[in-house]
Amino acid sequence: MSMVHHGFLSLLVRLALGGSVLFCPWVMAQSQKAESSSAVIDTLTKEFEGAFPQNITPKDSIREFDLVAAPGIWGIIPPYRTDVWAYNQQIPGPVFRIRLGETVKVQFTNRLPQPTTIHWHGVRVPNAMDGVPGVTQPPIRSGERFTYQFTPKDPGTFWFHPHVNAAKQVERGLHGVLIVEDPGEPRYSQDLVLVLDDWLLEPDGAIRDRFVTRHDLAHDGRWGNVPTVNGRLRPSFSVRAGERIRIRMINVANGRVFAPLFPGLSPQVIAVDGMLTAAPFPLQRFNLAPGNRIDLDLIIPDTAQGTVLPLVDTFTRNRFPLTSFEVEPGTAVETPRFQTPQAAHFPDWGKAAEAPVAHEYLFDAVRGGPYGIAWRINGQAWPDSTETELKSGRFHRLRLTNESSRLHPMHLHGQFFRLLARDGKPVDERFWRDTILIGPEESVDIGLVPLDKGRWANHCHILEHAEAGMMSVVRVK
Numbered sequence: 001m002s003m004v005h006h007g008f009l010s011l012l013v014r015l016a017l018g019g020s021v022l023f024c025p026w027v028m029a030q031s032q033k034a035e036s037s038s039a040v041i042d043t044l045t046k047e048f049e050g051a052f053p054q055n056i057t058p059k060d061s062i063r064e065f066d067l068v069a070a071p072g073i074w075g076i077i078p079p080y081r082t083d084v085w086a087y088n089q090q091i092p093g094p095v096f097r098i099r100l101g102e103t104v105k106v107q108f109t110n111r112l113p114q115p116t117t118i119h120w121h122g123v124r125v126p127n128a129m130d131g132v133p134g135v136t137q138p139p140i141r142s143g144e145r146f147t148y149q150f151t152p153k154d155p156g157t158f159w160f161h162p163h164v165n166a167a168k169q170v171e172r173g174l175h176g177v178l179i180v181e182d183p184g185e186p187r188y189s190q191d192l193v194l195v196l197d198d199w200l201l202e203p204d205g206a207i208r209d210r211f212v213t214r215h216d217l218a219h220d221g222r223w224g225n226v227p228t229v230n231g232r233l234r235p236s237f238s239v240r241a242g243e244r245i246r247i248r249m250i251n252v253a254n255g256r257v258f259a260p261l262f263p264g265l266s267p268q269v270i271a272v273d274g275m276l277t278a279a280p281f282p283l284q285r286f287n288l289a290p291g292n293r294i295d296l297d298l299i300i301p302d303t304a305q306g307t308v309l310p311l312v313d314t315f316t317r318n319r320f321p322l323t324s325f326e327v328e329p330g331t332a333v334e335t336p337r338f339q340t341p342q343a344a345h346f347p348d349w350g351k352a353a354e355a356p357v358a359h360e361y362l363f364d365a366v367r368g369g370p371y372g373i374a375w376r377i378n379g380q381a382w383p384d385s386t387e388t389e390l391k392s393g394r395f396h397r398l399r400l401t402n403e404s405s406r407l408h409p410m411h412l413h414g415q416f417f418r419l420l421a422r423d424g425k426p427v428d429e430r431f432w433r434d435t436i437l438i439g440p441e442e443s444v445d446i447g448l449v450p451l452d453k454g455r456w457a458n459h460c461h462i463l464e465h466a467e468a469g470m471m472s473v474v475r476v477k
């Protein structure tokens with residue numbers, strides 16, 4: 001029966017009962033439904049409890065780091081010298097390693113010819129430390145200093161980069177790594193950070209200096225011609241048979257998605273976007289989109305002595321090597337034995353599909369705007385934007401719908417979420433994310449219990465798309 005008929009019936013009932021709507025069948029059905037969906041949300045919220053901490057008690061230990069963003073020179077493909085913008089004159093920028101409970105204090109100086117900020121990707125920082133201009137802080141002008149200080153609540157692999165003119169600043173080389181070690185986690189033979197990047201270089205080694213082009217915007221952002229690991233084309237690492245290595249892989253590219261694979265080896269994925277998975281799973285086809293991180297547990301087999309183990313990208317049909325591990329002959333070591341680390345608690349969320357969709361975000365592009373093509377969220381291109389609100393400490397299901405034929409790795413600041421469904425079909429991903437790659441014409445549902453209050457950016461991590469409007473703000477109250 002249609003709503004019109006229900007409305008008509010309820011009017012009749014109301015007239016019969018002298019204005020009371022207590023026994024209106026339609027109103028009763030609605031309120032039962034509301035009750036049951038709020039019961040479902042209660043269950044989902046309860047299942048989340050203990051998944052990650054609301055707060056952390058800082059130890060009495062402040063780790064100070066100096067960080068300077070400035071023009072510099074880097075040998076991406078020696079002997080060519082490339083003019084870059086870099087943190088502390090190195091590509092990638094420094095790796096800041098701290099222990100859980102320690103407070104990070106970064107004394108930052110901007111020596112770039114333009115304003116900048118630093119965003120701590122994936123770190124649940126106080127909102128004022130999130131580095132988003134016009135949302136959490138004013139841009140830091142050329143020559144100015146700013147102190148970022150926070151105590152990370154989660155151990156894991158995080159990174160940092162500018163949030164002003166990011167398509168240009170990140171592409172020119174501004175990115176660094178923050179690792180929060182958990183003293184309770186096992187000791188690997190090596191803890192190796194691999195920063196994956198992708199440069200668009202001219203034949204003389206210079207960075208092609210046209211940014212946010214119409215071509216980039218009509219496609220999946222800027223894809224380059226020189227993939228690098230830790231700022232070098234195809235570097236190699238020396239390892240020994242028997243070693244058990246924790247590899248922390250980060251995609252800092254503007255647009256390129258990597259699907260890293262070690263042919264013939266079976267590393268286990270132990271963390272995604274910084275957070276330990278509910279259980280380790282083999283690395284097979286994992287799309288590491290811009291912003292994403294994975295931590296791997298890799299054992300170098302005894303049989304590999306004297307061989308070279310490549311790491312290849314398999315995202316496109318055109319497979320290419322990223323780096324290789326040279327296994328020294330005759331130097332095998334004993335493999336450290338321990339249980340692979342995993343999340344202490346991971347919510348079941350089997351009922352998540354029964355929760356109503358709290359907000360839907362539609363992504364599309366139109367002609368216009370400062371770059372000729374504008375990327376939009378719900379019909380608006382940043383800074384034109386309507387905030388959405390989420391309640392802190394309550395489960396929400398959000399729907400992200402891609403109405404375009406391009407890729408969009410969507411990144412929500414300050415929160416971790418879990419993929420629940422693709423195109424309405426349930427997906428059982430047993431790990432958290434802060435960035436989710438959405439395919440052409442695809443719609444995904446994500447679930448989260450936001451904890452940290454404030455105004456958090458929600459944007460595409462293809463930095464050209466974000467620059468051309470694909471950003472909005474979610475307010476957690």
Ligand SMILES: [Cu+2]
Pocket residue numbers: 407408409460461462465466470
């Ligand atoms: Cu996008």
